[in-house]
Amino acid sequence: MSNKxxxxxxxxNGKIYIGKDxxxxxxxxxxxxxxLVSKDFSTEQQKDFSIRKEIIFxxxxxKEINRKEVELIREYQSNxxxxxxxxxxxxxxxx
Numbered sequence: 001m002s003n004k005x006x007x008x009x010x011x012x013n014g015k016i017y018i019g020k021d022x023x024x025x026x027x028x029x030x031x032x033x034x035x036l037v038s039k040d041f042s043t044e045q046q047k048d049f050s051i052r053k054e055i056i057f058x059x060x061x062x063k064e065i066n067r068k069e070v071e072l073i074r075e076y077q078s079n080x081x082x083x084x085x086x087x088x089x090x091x092x093x094x095x
Contacts, residue, residue, distance in 0.1 A: 004065045006057040006072055012050065013040055016084040018076055020069045022062060029053060032085045 002024045009017040009030060019030035029051070038046070056072065059065050070089060078084030079091040 003058040003060055004062060005055045006065060006069050008054045008056050008072075008076065008078075010052040010054070011037065011040075011085075012045070015040070016076060016078045018056075018069065018073045018078045018084070018086055020065050022065065024058075033087065036085055036087075 004020065004022045005024050006018065006020050007030070009019070009032070011017075017030055017032045019032070021028045021030075041049070057065075057068050059068070073079050073086050073089065076084065077091070079086040079089060080093075081091065
């Protein structure tokens with residue numbers, strides 16, 4: 001059985017997206033909101049665009065992957081609009 005994975009995508013502006021892939025497919029890059037990412041890059045920047053995908057956690061257990069994904073989104077703060085593109089769970093700034 002192939003491992004399920006959690007990955008981190010890093011965009012040219014340094015912002016990140018954390019996601020899970022239950023099939024561990026090499027070419028899967030997540031379901032980030034295209035409009036959210038596109039507005040951060042000019043038309044010219046979009047013509048030559050590279051992203052980095054890193055596997056940051058692996059497990060054969062789907063429940064563990066689901067739990068760990070949320071944990072890592074919070075740990076990396078990729079749901080903070082200044083840091084990343086995750087929209088869930090909703091970012092709550094520390095006061």
